[in-house]
Amino acid sequence: MSQLITALAPSVWVCDDIHSGASADVSFAMPDMAQLAPSWRWLGYNAVSQHQAFPGFTSLVVAEVGTIVGKPLLKAPDFLTRMWEKTGYGGMCVVSYGCNDTDYVAVSDMYVRNYFEGVSLSQFPNLVCVRRDALKAEYYEKTTVWTDAGSGAQDNVSLWPVRDWRLNWSGDTQPDAYLFKAISSYPDTRSAASGITQAYTFDWAQAGFYSEVPSL
Secondary structure, three states, rough: EEEEEEEEEEEEEEEEOOOOOOOOOOEEEOOOOOOOOOOEEEEEEEEEOOOOOOOEEEEEEEHHHEEOOOOOOOOOOOOEEEEEEEEOHHHHHHHHEEOOOOOEEOOOOOOOOOOHHHOOOOOOOOOOOEEEHEEEEEEEEOOOOOOOOOOOOOOOEEEEEOOOOOOEEOOOOOOOOEEEEEEOOOOOOOOHHHHHOOOOEEOOOOEEOOOOOOOO
């Protein structure tokens, strides 16, 4: 039987929301996959509520080890969904991803410096959804990591950080960087946000966790 192992890998800066027009600031990072063995996968971007680089930050990565019986625990996504888009400066959008098989769940989402029509799954190699029975429902943090309020975009979006200390890691004394889910509105509370889009984290009784990436 296969099982999941997770680990913390060094983060690399991806982009920020500069020129979005939003009143709040946000920056995004992902695991430095170029430094990892091919068997490791990633789950989406981490977000922090300011413009910054990510020295010392880490991001969660996951791998499936052992003999796969039946459906694998990890699956590449089949589609992207536009959650928000802003024109100008080459375009910017927030996208979610998912699988046609609803037994799989996306743990986080992504912010992309491009118009949605120019975004494809081929730009995110080794991104995965996780089989639902390897996850558990989780709360969001009490406040958003970012909203587009003030941007003037036709869409609304708020990014809600998933509440799980294993998912959210900071470097040195800087703010936490969170995996997040995007919601196409501004819910007043985390309960309201959960009622729109449920947050998920790993069932840690099933998933091994390492503070550094082990050799596979």
